Amino acid sequence: MPLYTPLTLDDLSKILKPYDCEPISHAHLSAGVENTNYRVRTRGRLQDGVLTVLENRDLSSAEAYAGLLARLHASGIPMPRIWRRRDGGHVSVHRGKPVIVSDHISGHCHDVLPSEFLPVAGRALASVHAHSSTDFLPDPVVRLGESDLQHIDSFSDSTFSSWLLEWHDKVCYVTEDDSLPRGLTHGDLFADNMIVTPRRDVVILDWENGANDYHVLDLGMAVLGLTGVGAIFDANRARLLLEGYQSKRVVRLSPDRLLESIIYAAVFTAYHRYLKHEIADRASGKQGYYREIPTFVDSLIARWSAVF
């Protein structure tokens, strides 16, 4: 992945001063595509940190995001603790870009979550959905608005544009049903946003899509993010994820509603992959990545009844 903001030990030393620690060593974490992440070992803190340059936020949006992370961590959500500066704030600025630091979580970040951890991931998502307050939660992020839909018309892969628009038309009603339970959602529960710890728990990273949204849509995103093997939906993996979720959260899931929520999450994700890797950043090394999603949706529809 591209390294948007290279940082030297000297840069880190300046950034970390308000957190009362001094960097000893640092290493770029190359897995993410949106932000720049470095792991840092410091004198002053026992636990390593992950320093994140929030590449797509201004200072006030970064402060709101950091405040959300701090509140959610304090309420017991399984996520890294964000570091607080001496002056009580969480955000520093490096060359005009906002920077936050969180605890580094030891463990393993899998490309494909091994199936034995799917119930654990389901339980972790249920604990997110059990969060009771909606104070300070951002508005839904997993949405395509009018300008997105107009933009799709201009994509040079016209087969893909038609696929996006047709499916959006069929399933967008899932974002408009106010009778459905809503509350805290993660909005991007893919394997690369989870660390499996040595205690075999799951810690959830990257809350950039965190919002007050429909739980079923978030569960749909998790099915999209965790049940594929290659680009193919696996009914047994979905069963394990849903069993874990339902072991902690007793809800009646409508298979049809969940299927359409997964497809909405798929349309949203495919659209953003196209924007990111085919238009905005053709050097990301992920060209053609969006094509996995229509393949996933075909296999999902063919195999969905095997889940129940």
Ligand SMILES: Nc1ncnc2c1ncn2[C@@H]1O[C@H](COP(=O)(O)OP(=O)(O)OP(=O)(O)O)[C@@H](O)[C@H]1O
């Ligand atoms: N607190 C942490 N502890 C351990 N590893 C971390 C931590 N934060 C990030 N990482 C590692 O860095 C990778 C990228 O992190 P993250 O997903 O937050 O970045 P991003 O650029 O926002 O990525 P994307 O938008 O592609 O999901 C993770 O997949 C994980 O391997």
Ligand SMILES: N[C@@H](CCO)C(=O)O
């Ligand atoms: N989960 C997204 C990446 C954004 O975090 C994807 O698979 O394209």
